[in-house]
Amino acid sequence: MNTPNLTSPEAYNAEIIANAVKFTASLFLGRGEYATIEATSREEIDQLAEMLSTEHPTVKSKPVITAIDAAGNQAIVSGQPAKAPKAPKAENPAKEKPAKAPKAAAAPAAEKALGKRAQIAADAEAGIIPAKPDFSAPTHARFRKKLDEIAALVEKADIKALKAYPINPVSSSPKAMDKYRNLAVIALEAQRKAAKAAAKAEEASATGAAQ
Structure with a gap:
């Protein structure tokens, strides 16, 4: 699997x-349920979103x-609509108070308020x-082999083997492996559920067309 530019998260x-x-x-x-749809272009996926x-x-x-990408690497493009809503115009500009100006920047600030850990968890629930x-x-040297074994199971999407893989999270390295394994299981299960839902929808569509 090819690895994109790792010089920075932005470049990646x-x-x-x-x-x-x-x-x-x-x-x-809600409650572990997702509505997922695919497209081959950014313009099309924005419309479908x-x-x-x-x-x-x-x-x-x-x-x-x-x-x-073609190697299966994934990156979040957006969690907001393609076009941000416009702020309403004040009927009387003379009454507009400077204190109201920061409200325009509140939307992106709220999105960042999730925090890195919460965002990673949300990404996993979305199948990433x-x-x-x-x-x-x-x-971490003595744990690298185990990490590689876990990563190989993730790449194979072997959920059963991942859940059974023995990890004793008593120090920083095993804790990191355990977190990685658990998030990967959540993401793989979300992907599997989305794939089943898509297949079911396609089958229903084909059955309806045949009738």
């Missing part, structure tokens, strides 16, 4: 998005758009495989 994501062969839009419906929001008006969150932990430091 930008390279995956630039070389994406498909995009997915996943909308969290808006369609998902329209079809589920009671869902307050926005579809998570993910880019996937977490990044393999960096065990290049000498303190």
